[in-house]
Amino acid sequence: MRMARSSAVVFTDLDATLLGHDDYDWQPAAQALALLAAHDVPVCIVTSKTAAEVAALRIALGNAHPFAVENGGAVAVPQGYFDGxxxxxQTPVALTTLGAERDALRSLVIRLRSEHGFRFTGFGDMEIDDVAEATGLDKAGAAQALDRSASEPLLWQDSQAALEAFSAEVAAAGRVVRVGGRFVHVLGQAHKGDALAWLRARYERAHGPILAVALGDSGNDADMLEAADIGYWVARPDGSYHAPATGHIRHARGIGPAGWAEAIEALIAHHEI
Known part of the structure; x- marks a missing residue:
């Protein structure tokens, strides 16, 4: 694989970052993506979505690069990618779990429910129609969301106090609870920053030092931006930012994919990549 002269690699969140918050549209970033392609800069998706959910988007984007899924719980590398x-x-990918295998997470939550009586419904308890109803996805999308390798989402049906007790039990087992908008997610210890570091090591082994650029909009992107050489907070739909710009982390001037594009175009204009 030919690398950019600057050996830059872009690591990006999807929802409300490269994709629009409401319409999931990436077209506002199309010109910036074309500029990156012209400079031979890889774009690595780093998302909470599953590998199955990412597959169709990578085809639409023409993206042939490694990616990370389930909040950094697993990374996927196209076969032969780092060997040139x-x-x-559509090249088949090899998936590596960085956090914990889904089966182990599923066994843990079932045990805690049995021992402590916590009330929740996990994805492992659901059929496709149940996931579609809980998420608003169509059946195809629900099937892709169910196809998990490194996380177990739960519909929490118990009290806040019970959630705190559950989280403590999960932590005692060496796992992590993250509370999202609709679901409580049980994962291994890996996060998006770990995925960036894992991929950085492989890029550098194959091609020498890289300049890692990361873009995100929310708290689960913080570790990734910290792990990058240059990080960008993209503005949220209300125009605010998740955190201040500080050190190597900047603010992109724009919301979602428009801000994403502004950040990339600024980096190229200033010859940083």
Missing amino acids: ARCDA
Whole structure:
């Protein structure tokens, strides 16, 4: 694989970052993506979505690069990618779990429910129609969301106090609870920053030092931006930012994919990548 002269690699969140918050549209970033492609800069998706959910988007984007899923719980590398093979968006990928295998997480939550009586419904308890109803996804999307390798989402049906007790039990087992908008997620210890570091090591082993650029909009992106050489907070739909710009972390001037594009175009204009 040919690298950019600057050996930059872009690591990006999807929802409300590269994709619009409401319409999931990436077209406002299309010109910036084309500029990166012209400079041979890889774009690595780092998302809470599953590998199955990312597959169709990578085809639409023409993205043939490694990616990370389930909040950094697993990374996927197209076969032969770091050995110089010619890859495209449909090249089979090898998935490596960085956090914990889904089966182990599922066993843990079932045990805690049995021992302590916590009330929740996990994805492992659900059929496709149940996930579609809980998420608003169509059946195809629900099936992709169910196809998990490194996390177990739960519909929490108990009290806040019970959630705190549950979280303590999960932590005692060496796992992590993250509370999202609809679901409580049980994961291993890996996060998006770990995924960036894992991929950085492989890029640098194959090509030498890289400049890691990361873009995100929310708290679960913080570790990734910290792990990067240059990080960008993209503005949220109300125009605010998750955190201040400080040190190597900047603010992109714009919301979602428009802000994403502004950040990338500024980096290229200032010859940083």
